[in-house]
Amino acid sequence: MSVRVVARIRPLLKNEHDKDTIVTAEPAADANTQDRPTLVRIPNPKKDAESFSFQFSSVYEQEATQQELFDAEIAPTVKHLFNGFDLSIFAHGCTGTGKTHTMRGGKSMAERGVIPRLLSAIYRRSKKTEKDTSGETKVEVTLEYFEIYCDRVYDLFESPDKRTPAGLPIRDNHGKTVVVGLREKPCATLKEFEQIYDQANVNRSTSATKKLNAHSSRSHAILCVKVTQSTESTIRVSRASCIDLAGSEDNRRTDNNKERMVESNAINSSLFALANCVDAINSKKPRIPYRESKMTRILSLGQNSGLTVMILNLAPTRAYHLDTISSLNFASRTKKIEICEIENDPILRTMAKPLATSSSIGGSNIARQPLRPLAAAHNANKPEAEAKKQGVKPVKAFSVYSDSRKAAPRASNLPSQNQGIRRTEAHKRPAEVNTLANRPFKRQTGNASAARNTGAAMSKESIEALIAQRIDERLAEKALQDATVAAPSLSDELQKRLDDLEHRIDAKDDDGKGQGLQYLLMAKQHTIRGEDVSALRMYQLAVPFFPGNNKLKAKMDLLEERIRSKKEVGTFAPTQTNAPASHLMAPIRAVKKTSKQKTTVYHDESDGEDFAPGAQSDVDESYVSDSSFKYKKSARKAKASKKLPVFRDNDGPEVSKAGGQTPRTTHLLKIINSRDVIQIKALKGVGSKKADAIVNSLVEMDDGEIMDLEGLAMLKGVGGKTVESMRTGLKDG
Numbered sequence: 266m267s268v269r270v271v272a273r274i275r276p277l278l279k280n281e282h283d284k285d286t287i288v289t290a291e292p293a294a295d296a297n298t299q300d301r302p303t304l305v306r307i308p309n310p311k312k313d314a315e316s317f318s319f320q321f322s323s324v325y326e327q328e329a330t331q332q333e334l335f336d337a338e339i340a341p342t343v344k345h346l347f348n349g350f351d352l353s354i355f356a357h358g359c360t361g362t363g364k365t366h367t368m369r370g371g372k373s374m375a376e377r378g379v380i381p382r383l384l385s386a387i388y389r390r391s392k393k394t395e396k397d398t399s400g401e402t403k404v405e406v407t408l409e410y411f412e413i414y415c416d417r418v419y420d421l422f423e424s425p426d427k428r429t430p431a432g433l434p435i436r437d438n439h440g441k442t443v444v445v446g447l448r449e450k451p452c453a454t455l456k457e458f459e460q461i462y463d464q465a466n467v468n469r470s471t472s473a474t475k476k477l478n479a480h481s482s483r484s485h486a487i488l489c490v491k492v493t494q495s496t497e498s499t500i501r502v503s504r505a506s507c508i509d510l511a512g513s514e515d516n517r518r519t520d521n522n523k524e525r526m527v528e529s530n531a532i533n534s535s536l537f538a539l540a541n542c543v544d545a546i547n548s549k550k551p552r553i554p555y556r557e558s559k560m561t562r563i564l565s566l567g568q569n570s571g572l573t574v575m576i577l578n579l580a581p582t583r584a585y586h587l588d589t590i591s592s593l594n595f596a597s598r599t600k601k602i603e604i605c606e607i608e609n610d611p612i613l614r615t616m617a618k619p620l621a622t623s624s625s626i627g628g629s630n631i632a633r634q635p636l637r638p639l640a641a642a643h644n645a646n647k648p649e650a651e652a653k654k655q656g657v658k659p660v661k662a663f664s665v666y667s668d669s670r671k672a673a674p675r676a677s678n679l680p681s682q683n684q685g686i687r688r689t690e691a692h693k694r695p696a697e698v699n700t701l702a703n704r705p706f707k708r709q710t711g712n713a714s715a716a717r718n719t720g721a722a723m724s725k726e727s728i729e730a731l732i733a734q735r736i737d738e739r740l741a742e743k744a745l746q747d748a749t750v751a752a753p754s755l756s757d758e759l760q761k762r763l764d765d766l767e768h769r770i771d772a773k774d775d776d777g778k779g780q781g782l783q784y785l786l787m788a789k790q791h792t793i794r795g796e797d798v799s800a801l802r803m804y805q806l807a808v809p810f811f812p813g814n815n816k817l818k819a820k821m822d823l824l825e826e827r828i829r830s831k832k833e834v835g836t837f838a839p840t841q842t843n844a845p846a847s848h849l850m851a852p853i854r855a856v857k858k859t860s861k862q863k864t865t866v867y868h869d870e871s872d873g874e875d876f877a878p879g880a881q882s883d884v885d886e887s888y889v890s891d892s893s894f895k896y897k898k899s900a901r902k903a904k905a906s907k908k909l910p911v912f913r914d915n916d917g918p919e920v921s922k923a924g925g926q927t928p929r930t931t932h933l934l935k936i937i938n939s940r941d942v943i944q945i946k947a948l949k950g951v952g953s954k955k956a957d958a959i960v961n962s963l964v965e966m967d968d969g970e971i972m973d974l975e976g977l978a979m980l981k982g983v984g985g986k987t988v989e990s991m992r993t994g995l996k997d998g
């Protein structure tokens with residue numbers, strides 16, 4: 266995998282003036298005259314006498330057209346996509362620098378952005394491939410389009426009013442990260458694409474009106490184009506992911522309120538994770554930390570062989586000076602600092618105390634920060650050393666945002682998953698942690714040489730910076746507290762446990778304990794929801810992976826005791842713990858009946874299936890049936906007060922098929938096992954939430970399938986009533 270980073274400087278907007286232009290493109294010193302520029306030059310915001318130059322693979326100047334950018338950077342990758350490589354295209358930059366213009370573009374042919382041009386190229390190549398193989402190879406294009414807002418995933422093919430606030434869950438499935446319940450739309454022509462894409466973008470901007478800027482520059486929008494080439498004997502799937510990243514911006518400049526600062530933190534940590542991944546890929550590290558954010562995880566960044574193109578969008582004017590330097594620091598592979606006149610004074614190092622000493626969680630963590638350079642090691646210190654040897658005056662080796670003081674990692678008592686906030690300080694370099702201390706409080710719109718202040722002026726500035734920082738901290742703290750209160754504690758807890766265990770599962774995959782941890786994870790989830798029987802069952806499944814684990818046994822004993830005391834079940838059979846995992850992996854099966862079992866069994870007369878539905882609640886899973894449990898027989902007769910549903914199928918025995926299932930049951934199970942949220946949602950009595958829960962449970966089962974109605978009723982969020990409703994609905998339909 267390789268990452269190509271190019272910069273694009275947008276033209277001046279109507280309200281911008283040429284005299285304010287500070288960002289320029291330059292060819293490298295050794296470049297030919299006809300070569301495209303590769304350097305971006307920008308003055309040091311604190312010292313006019315200095316400028317920074319950042320090196321990229323290519324730099325596109327203000328006049329560069331959409332066509333030029335596409336032809337040079339994206340068009341050559343399309344053939345690799347058809348050769349089975351994945352492609353990721355990122356547009357990065359702060360708000361208003363042209364990310365959407367670059368990715369989506371305008372409506373006219375000339376103004377079309379990277380995405381429509383890419384689709385156009387894909388359809389052209391599809392046709393060519395089909396033609397060249399005389400129709401033997403068929404190419405199918407499907408789309409997924411979603412956004413990640415505050416570390417939550419929302420389907421952009423779904424209108425905002427149908428979204429669940431928690432967003433779509435993501436799960437690992439056979440080593441791949443999947444977004445559960447995300448729609449995949451087949452899309453055969455460019456025209457069809459334009460329709461679908463425009464509609465989805467309306468969904469995005471409609472939400473934006475509700476939450477101010479939330480869904481334009483405050484979320485990452487990801488379009489995944491899946492290209493499937495199939496012949497009679499082979500299927501080749503590759504994906505192009507086009508990502509319009511959330512804009513980075515400075516909270517102090519934008520007067521961000523508390524809500525936006527929470528968003529800002531989520532954006533910050535995901536961009537930080539992205540920077541870490543790109544850094545690791547570029548420096549060919551064996552481990553890419555793609556699990557650090559949902560975005561990098563979903564994209565499996567660095568996990569598959571593929572190409573990545575990052576387009577860094579830049580505004581040319583002084584108004585964006587600090588943001589531009591942040592973005593350049595984030596995306597640049599090399600940075601040089603050049604000094605026009607030699608200054609021996611220390612450069613703005615006398616600012617306030619490092620933020621790391623603050624006990625608050627706010628400050629640098631919350632305010633938009635300059636992002637870390639991808640490879641700080643590229644800073645131009647080597648040429649400087651050589652120049653020194655030759656007696657040439659040295660180039661200063663410092664960064665505007667660096668500070669030699671080390672920041673101690675701060676402890677925070679905030680939940681790491683709350684509102685998608687991750688604590689990343691421990692990973693940060695001092696340059697990031699101390700950023701605020703080094704940053705001028707206000708954007709410098711006037712003469713930048715004012716930055717060369719006297720000591721008194723500097724201390725005034727530092728006081729202002731401190732005050733601003735404290736305000737940010739308080740606001741952020743409050744925002745986070747509010748967020749903690751607002752978030753349902755159950756889902757927080759679940760999420761936290763889920764994440765903890767996922768990390769452990771990941772780490773343990775190699776020693777074979779991953780599967781066992783999966784069971785523990787599910788057990789914990791069930792326990793949290795108060796579904797003791799299911800929790801116990803999951804612990805049982807985990808036992809073979811942790812033989813002789815007393816803690817596990819104690820947990821099971823406790824649960825058994827609780828179940829007994831609750832009288833959820835009648836007689837409790839001894840726990841079967843030594844069954845092989847494969848056997849245990851098919852937990853959802855028909856009730857095994859023996860004459861001794863006392864099971865609450867409902868007989869579906871025509872189906873010939875015994876079906877133990879949920880007790881009184883759809884989420885009560887006390888009707889779990891496997892060899893570990895015994896139930897009282899015919900409880901419906903014994904206790905008239907328990908109004909449990911009775912399933913009757915009037916299809917009659919003649920419609921029963923081999924395997925003891927009616928076509929209706931078979932059909933229902935087929936729909937369920939398809940894991941297709943849309944089909945499942947269409948079943949009677951199943952809403953979006955239930956459909957999501959069903960698919961979620963199925964994904965947790967890996968390859969497991971629901972074999973019968975009892976198994977279906979056992980799924981989370983499904984119960985006897987729901988199953989009955991689904992079946993009736995099918996029949997009626």
Ligand SMILES: Nc1ncnc2c1ncn2[C@@H]1O[C@H](COP(=O)(O)OP(=O)(O)OP(=O)(O)O)[C@@H](O)[C@H]1O
Pocket residue numbers: 274275276278358359360361362363364365366367481482511512578
């Ligand atoms: N290369 C370009 N040529 C002409 N106009 C451009 C170009 N790049 C950006 N613009 C204009 O600049 C403005 C801001 O661009 P755009 O909305 O794409 O920024 P953005 O980075 O996506 O911002 P946000 O993060 O807020 O969505 C728009 O009016 C857009 O038309």
